[in-house]
Amino acid sequence: MxxxxxxxxxxxxxxxxxxxxxxxxxxxxxxxxxxxxxxxxxxxxxxxxxxxxxxxxxxxxxxxxxxxxxxxxxxxxxxxxxxxxxxxxxxxxxxxxxxxxxxxxxxxxxxxxxxxxxxxxxxxxxxxxxxxxxxxxxxxxxxxxxxxxxxxxxxxxxxxxxxxxxxxxxxxxxxxxxFEDPGYVEVLARSITEGLAKLDFTPDLVITSYHGMPRSYIERGDPYYDQCHETTRLVGEHLGWEQDRLMVTFQSRFGPTEWLQPYTDETLESLPGKGIKKVAILAPAFSVDCIETLEEIEMEGRDLFMAAGGENYAYIPCLNDTxxxxxxxxxxxxxxxxxxx
CATH class of the missing domain: 3.40.50.1400 (Rossmann fold)
Known part of the structure; x- marks a missing residue:
């Protein structure tokens, strides 16, 4: 039954x-x-x-x-x-x-x-x-x-x-x-403004460092590269800044293939030689601080920049749970x- x-x-x-x-x-x-x-x-x-x-x-x-x-x-x-x-x-x-x-x-x-x-x-x-x-x-x-x-x-x-x-x-x-949501752009821009207000120096340049990827991924149709640039462009517009005050770089490359450029680490090493010795940096691709931001950018990035002749370096945290x-x-x-x- x-x-x-x-x-x-x-x-x-x-x-x-x-x-x-x-x-x-x-x-x-x-x-x-x-x-x-x-x-x-x-x-x-x-x-x-x-x-x-x-x-x-x-x-x-x-x-x-x-x-x-x-x-x-x-x-x-x-x-x-x-x-x-x-x-x-x-x-x-x-x-x-x-x-x-x-x-x-x-x-x-x-x-x-x-x-x-x-x-x-x-x-x-x-x-x-x-x-x-x-x-x-x-x-x-x-x-x-x-x-x-x-x-x-x-x-x-x-x-x-x-x-x-x-x-x-x-x-x-x-x-x-x-990446282009007006609310996201607004809070990201505000995090920059508030982060800079806490510093005892005025940066010559603010860098938006995004996690990198092999260039071939973009060539196969991944929209990431364009979306990163659009985020930074919109944030710059929201802040009312000139284009040369914000820079896009890409970090965390791995292996021998060509990744998205310019590379964050090489940029940080080259800037002091160009007279840019005061830098603030943030990582808009990350919603949460992690090893790529806290160790690679805040610590290792600082060491590279200062060793190359930099004078002031500051990391602006992710939005996190603020x-x-x-x-x-x-x-x-x-x-x-x-x-x-």
Whole structure:
């Protein structure tokens, strides 16, 4: 005899909407094996490394994963949040999720969570939590103002992979790139104004350093390069600055291929020789401070610039979970949830 299937309203849970903040990820600790596990997952992603597997895999597993984790672990140790015993990226992303949840206080039908493309908490685990909590609609919010297949694309991919395993799938929306959003441009410009007001010097130049990528990715159709330049152009217009007061550079290049130029490190080394000895720098491609901003830009960038003859150097932090940073996240989330809430 067949078991009787449940009927009536009791079988249909109350409707809830989930907001899932997506970020890149971080090792769980700074030791060799923790960093190796993270780098292996990151550098195995074909969205990030488009080199043919036949060439890339022997190099990755034979050389890179033997040497790079130790150096990367030492760099993570420089910026590790000792109080939280965690990576700044995970600490701040978690706070963003908590504050966004608080912004929807009074609504028990909205749940906010966060997941990492690489490492923990995984995007898969976050989707499972939201689904088990009764969310039949989920807004995926990649925390990248400018779109790239290597960031927004792969984060969404991972979410879709998780959704493929769910029988009763929730409806899904993805937040589009917001590189030219007037609210984002405004708060980014304000962060520059407020950052400069705290300095005891006036910069000769303000640099907007974006994470780089191989030039070939742009040639294959990735819109990232143009969106980075557009963000900086719009911020400069909002500030009312002359074009030569703001500069775009690209950081974090890896391997022997040509990446987007000009390179941040080479620029910082060359500026003092051109008479530009006072610099402020920020990283608009990052919504959260991480190793690429706190170690590579704030620390290593300073060392390069000062060693080349620079006199003053200042790093302007990411928007993070500041009131302005949360304002733009909440505004975009509410806009993209239109019709659901």
């Amino acid at each position: 067949n078991a009787q299937l449940p009927t009536g309203h009791s079988a249909v849970p109350s409707r809830k909407t989930g907001i899932l903040l997506l970020n890149l990820g971080t090792p769980d600790a700074t030791d060799y094996w923790s960093v190796r596990r993270y780098l292996e997952e990151f550098l195995s992603d074909p969205r990030v490394i488009e080199t043919p597997r036949l060439i890339w895999w022997p190099l990755l597993n034979g050389v890179i994963l033997s040497v790079r984790p130790q150096k990367a672990g030492a760099n993570y140790a420089k910026i590790w949040d000792r109080e939280e015993n965690d990576s700044p990226l995970r600490v701040i992303t978690r706070r963003q999720a908590e504050k966004l949840q608080a912004a929807f206080a009074g609504r028990d039908d909205v749940l906010v969570d966060y997941g990492m493309r690489y490492g923990n908490p995984s995007i898969k685990s976050a989707i499972e939590r939201l689904h088990e909590a009764g969310c039949d609609r989920i807004l995926l919010f990649p925390l990248y103002p400018q779109y790239s297949a290597t960031t927004t694309g792969t984060a969404n991919d991972q979410a879709f992979r998780a959704l493929m395993k769910i029988r009763w799938q929730p409806a899904v929306r993805t937040v589009p790139a917001y 009131p302005d940073g949360m304002k733009i996240i909440e505004t975009i989330a509410r806009r993209e949830l239109s019709g659901w809430l």
